[in-house]
Amino acid sequence: MSHTPPLHPVERPLPAEAAGGICREITEIGNPVLHHRCADITEFGTAELSQLLKDMFFTMHVAHGVGLAANQIGLDLRMFVYDCPGERGERHIGHVLNPELQVTGEYLITRGEGCLSVPGASRELTRPASVTVRGHDWRGQPVTVSGTGLFARCLQHETDHTDGALYVDRLTPEERSRSLAQMYDNRAAVMAERAERALSMARS
Incomplete structure (x- = not known):
């Protein structure tokens, strides 16, 4: 997920979770895997999973996600990774495998939302303001992550991805068309x- 205007991103320090990672190509809307x-995931604790997480964190930061x-x-x-600012300036960093999402509040928030797989586009979207995601870490240990505000939006956006949905799928047909036109531009x-x-990041 992206939450800043694509051409005017906010820089953040690269987290330790990205150390040793490489940049992977980001798939775009229309690719069947999305x-x-x-x-x-049924096999945990492998070297392949560990490296994949590093690559995902690195790729996410290359794309300002x-x-x-x-x-x-x-x-x-x-599975998904996240490095998302909280409402009070804190930084949420982590990952969830086999996520299952639960809405934990009645309030809804409407704000701009973008996606790294719909590059250059964003649209306002209404989502629940408070959610909890349960799953596992890469070693297979249970994980529970709760969020509000932007972090709640991030958890919903990424869990949607694992279910095969993009944020544009939640828009009206007219707003979806506008979002795709913005992407093409x-x-x-x-x-x-x-x-x-x-x-630049590979050299540093």
Whole structure:
């Protein structure tokens, strides 16, 4: 998920979770892997999973994201990572495998939302203001993550990805069309910036 205007992102320090990671290509809307429920992870604690998490964190930061699901780098796996600011300036960093989401409050919030797989576009979307996600970490230990505000939106956005849904699927047909038109207008600039950033971060 992205929450800042694509061409004017906010820089954040690279988290320790990204150390040793490489940048993967981000899949875009229309790729079949983004449009069906992903497969549950049944084998935990592997070196492959550990490296995948590093790559996902690194890729997310290259693209100025606050969340990234495995199918956004082409993998049919039910997992996501996040590095999302909280409402009081705190920084939420973590990952969830096989996430299951529960809405925990009655309030709804409408705000702009974007997606790394719909590059250069954003639209206002109404979502619950408070949620909890349960799943596992990469070692197979139970994980429970609760969030409000922007972090709640991030948890919902990424869990949606593992279910095969994009934020544009929650828009009206007219708003979806506007979002895709915005993507077509801005995509080239966003992709060029990502490529330049990937090279720069790989050297540092």
